[in-house]
Amino acid sequence: MYKLLLVFAAVLVSGAAFAEGSTLIQMNEYTKIPMYFLAVAFAAFAGTKAQSAAASVALEGMARNPAAADKLFVPMILGLALMESLVIFTLITIFLV
Numbered sequence: 001m002y003k004l005l006l007v008f009a010a011v012l013v014s015g016a017a018f019a020e021g022s023t024l025i026q027m028n029e030y031t032k033i034p035m036y037f038l039a040v041a042f043a044a045f046a047g048t049k050a051q052s053a054a055a056s057v058a059l060e061g062m063a064r065n066p067a068a069a070d071k072l073f074v075p076m077i078l079g080l081a082l083m084e085s086l087v088i089f090t091l092i093t094i095f096l097v
Contacts, residue, residue, distance in 0.1 A: 036094045043090035051083050 027035075058076035062069040 032097075036097070040087075040090055040094060043087045047083050047087040051080050054079050054083065 054076065058072050062072055
């Protein structure tokens with residue numbers, strides 16, 4: 001079933017992939033703006049989901065082994081910062097495009 005869905009999706013977007021004249025959605029200024037906001041919403045949702053999962057696992061590890069808290073804290077903060085930067089990059093691309 002997954003392969004069939006993948007083939008169906010590839011057929012739908014193949015016109016855009018091969019730069020044919022007809023695509024599924026004609027992009028102009030009125031369709032680009034909602035797509036940008038949709039991209040930011042998706043990036044914010046995915047970033048929040050990933051950050052909550054990473055923080056949850058790191059805090060659970062710290063609770064199970066308090067001696068490892070110093071070793072887990074810095075990588076956790078670094079990982080959270082990198083996840084947040086992806087959301088910020090998506091927000092910045094809206095203003096650049």
